[in-house]
Amino acid sequence: MSLPSSLKPCLLLLFLCLLNVSTIKSKPLTQETVLFGAKFPALYVIGDSLVDSGNNNHLETIAKSNFPPYGSDFEGGKPTGRFSNGKTIADYIAIYYGLPLVPAYMELSEEQKNNTSTGINYASASCGILPGTGKQVGKCLSMSVQVDLFKETIDKNLKKKFKTQSELSKHLAESLFMTAIGINDYSFFYNKTIDANDFATKLLHEFLIQIKRLHGLGARKFFINNLKPLGCYPNIIAHTVPRGSCDDDLNLAVALYNAKLRRSLSHMKQKFSKTSFLYSDYFNFMLGLRGPSSNHASSNLMNSTSPCCPSVYDGGVLTGCRANSSSCKMPNTHIFFDPFHPTQLANFMYAIGCFQERKICHVVRD
Ligand SMILES: *[C@@H]1O[C@H](CO)[C@@H](O)[C@H](O)[C@H]1NC(C)=O
Ligand SMILES: *[C@@H]1O[C@H](CO)[C@@H](O)[C@H](O)[C@H]1NC(C)=O
Ligand SMILES: *[C@@H]1O[C@H](CO)[C@@H](O)[C@H](O)[C@H]1NC(C)=O
Ligand SMILES: *[C@@H]1O[C@H](CO)[C@@H](O)[C@H](O)[C@H]1NC(C)=O
Ligand SMILES: *[C@@H]1O[C@H](CO)[C@@H](O)[C@H](O)[C@H]1NC(C)=O
Numbered sequence: 001m002s003l004p005s006s007l008k009p010c011l012l013l014l015f016l017c018l019l020n021v022s023t024i025k026s027k028p029l030t031q032e033t034v035l036f037g038a039k040f041p042a043l044y045v046i047g048d049s050l051v052d053s054g055n056n057n058h059l060e061t062i063a064k065s066n067f068p069p070y071g072s073d074f075e076g077g078k079p080t081g082r083f084s085n086g087k088t089i090a091d092y093i094a095i096y097y098g099l100p101l102v103p104a105y106m107e108l109s110e111e112q113k114n115n116t117s118t119g120i121n122y123a124s125a126s127c128g129i130l131p132g133t134g135k136q137v138g139k140c141l142s143m144s145v146q147v148d149l150f151k152e153t154i155d156k157n158l159k160k161k162f163k164t165q166s167e168l169s170k171h172l173a174e175s176l177f178m179t180a181i182g183i184n185d186y187s188f189f190y191n192k193t194i195d196a197n198d199f200a201t202k203l204l205h206e207f208l209i210q211i212k213r214l215h216g217l218g219a220r221k222f223f224i225n226n227l228k229p230l231g232c233y234p235n236i237i238a239h240t241v242p243r244g245s246c247d248d249d250l251n252l253a254v255a256l257y258n259a260k261l262r263r264s265l266s267h268m269k270q271k272f273s274k275t276s277f278l279y280s281d282y283f284n285f286m287l288g289l290r291g292p293s294s295n296h297a298s299s300n301l302m303n304s305t306s307p308c309c310p311s312v313y314d315g316g317v318l319t320g321c322r323a324n325s326s327s328c329k330m331p332n333t334h335i336f337f338d339p340f341h342p343t344q345l346a347n348f349m350y351a352i353g354c355f356q357e358r359k360i361c362h363v364v365r366d
Contacts (some may be wrong), residue, residue, distance in 0.1 A: 036278075036355065036363075040176040040221070042119035043094050043102050046146045046210075047180035048134075049125030049341060050228075051090035054081030054104035056125045061138025063126035065338075067323045069309060073331065073344050083125060083320070085308070085331035086344025089282075090121060092351035093178060093223065105149055113157045117171065120153055122146035128184035129206045136188060143181050143210050151217055172218030173274075180225040180282070182207060186254060187230065200257035208264055215272060223361075224265060225280045226258040229287050234307045235339035244305050246290075258283050262364075270366040277364035285353055285360045289335050289346060307336040308343065 045051055049063065057066045057080075064081065065071075071079035073086035081104065082088050091101050102121040103112075113120075124141035126134030134140040141149065154172070162168040185203050190196075211222065230236060231247035231254070240247050258281075265277045290304045310319070311327035320338040321328065331337055332345035342350075354361040 036358070036361075038097075038176075038221075040097050040099065040174060041171055042117060042175040043090070043097065043099050044119050044150060044175060044177050044219075045090050045102050045121040045123050045180075046143060046150075046177065046214075047090070047121075047123035047225075048127055048182075048184050049083045049123075050180045050183075050225075051088050051121065051178070052081060052083065052104070052123040052125045053088065053090065053102060053107075053121045055106040055121070055123060055141060057081040057104070058106040059124070059139040059141075061126060061134075061140060063134065063137050063140065065125070065320060069321050069325055069328050069331075070337075072328075083341040084337050084344055084347060085328075087347055089180070089225075089347050089350050090123070090178060092347060093176075093354075094119070096351060096355050097176065105153075113153065114160055117158065117161050119175065120150075122149050123180070126184060127181075128188070129182050129203055129210070130185050130189065133185045133188045143207070144213075147210050147213050147217075150214070154217060169218055173220040175219070176221050176223055177214055177219045178223040178225070179211075182257070183227045183230055183254070186227070186250070186257075190250075190253060192249060196253035196256050199253065200260055204257060204260050204264060207261070208268070211268070215275065220272075220275045222265075222276065223278045223280065224261070225282045226261055227254050227283060229283050229290075230254055232287065232290055233340060234305065234336050237305060238339070255283065265364045266366060269364050278361055279364050280354060280361045282350070282360070285350055286335075286342070286346075289349065302333060302335050302345070304335045306334065307339045308334040309338060 056064050065083045066079050066081045068079055069085065071077060071082060071085065074080060074082060094101050099118050102119045103116065105120050105122050108116065108120070122141060124146065126137050127140035127142045128134060129143045131142050131144065133142065158168055158171065162171055182203060190199055229251050231250035236247050236250065237244050262279055265279055269275065269277055289302070308328035308331045309321040309325045320340065331343045334343050335346045337343045350360065353359050
């Protein structure tokens, strides 16, 4: 998959919006249109740095991105705490569904929380599904805490916004709940001495507990992203032999989790009536961007091995972009903005692949 580097994401964005309108109008209400063509009143986001929109700005941690060059292409070039030069996949999903970009929970005042019914983002960089994940680098909101905060949003804010219980239930049942979380559990706790199957089973068990909690709170529509091919990310391939090749064992371990996740969602679909799941194959999307060969992305016009910044790895210690780093002049000629996160253009291509081509995202059937 390749795009000319001169392609302007903003023009494509316009196209994406038009596409959305035409999808909504024509089709009958099938499983397909329930998730692809629907109008959702709100988007609630549970996740990690892939979709954090500013929560970590307010937490004591080194996992932050609220300084330049982050955000250089975001609405006038302002860093927001998004780990990219521009929009995240959560932003593109909101745009596709005609919703405002979802504000970070920690950025909202109590008054704003009382007045927000189009969705809140609880995602927190460095965190994961297991409670210990990410705590090595500072504070963050693990998945169970994110669900706790969502429950608090219902009890303190949404119950006030919606006059009756049935109005509130309707809002929750019609809203979209997106998740993108779990890869940091691999980053911090998985290694070759651990049984990949056991690890995946345990992690998925914890993930499903939180999905069931969300269901118990009234969520009925889920947009579940699987886990990225961590073994091909710049922070990993800087250490592989030969340098730049993917860590296939790590990718296999993650793929095992993804396969189990996919099956579990089918089972859940059978168990829960009136519940829909959209499964997004983020793993294969990112592998596809890397190109057909696992060592060289020769046909690809985007640089798929080196992040935009830092341009040079600092003695093997891989950090994100340094503040005011000037190394990253043309972010959208890269797939990765920093060693852990994609550029806006990669995120935009995800939206095209998911919503237009429908290659990445699939409705889960029972
Ligand atoms: C928000 O709503 C709660 C009630 O749900 C109320 O106690 C609180 O004072 C409100 N806060 C603001 C700032 O309006
Ligand atoms: C509440 O939200 C509405 C619509 O988003 C906005 O027009 C209004 O100014 C907000 N009110 C407060 C008190 O924030
Ligand atoms: C692998 O992970 C386990 C559990 O987190 C840890 O106890 C062990 O020291 C790790 N081994 C290596 C080689 O890093
Ligand atoms: C990617 O960028 C790095 C650093 O700027 C450069 O060394 C490398 O050759 C580039 N790779 C490709 C395939 O363009
Ligand atoms: C980065 O640049 C901005 C704007 O020029 C400045 O306010 C900030 O202090 C700089 N940060 C660092 C760490 O140099």
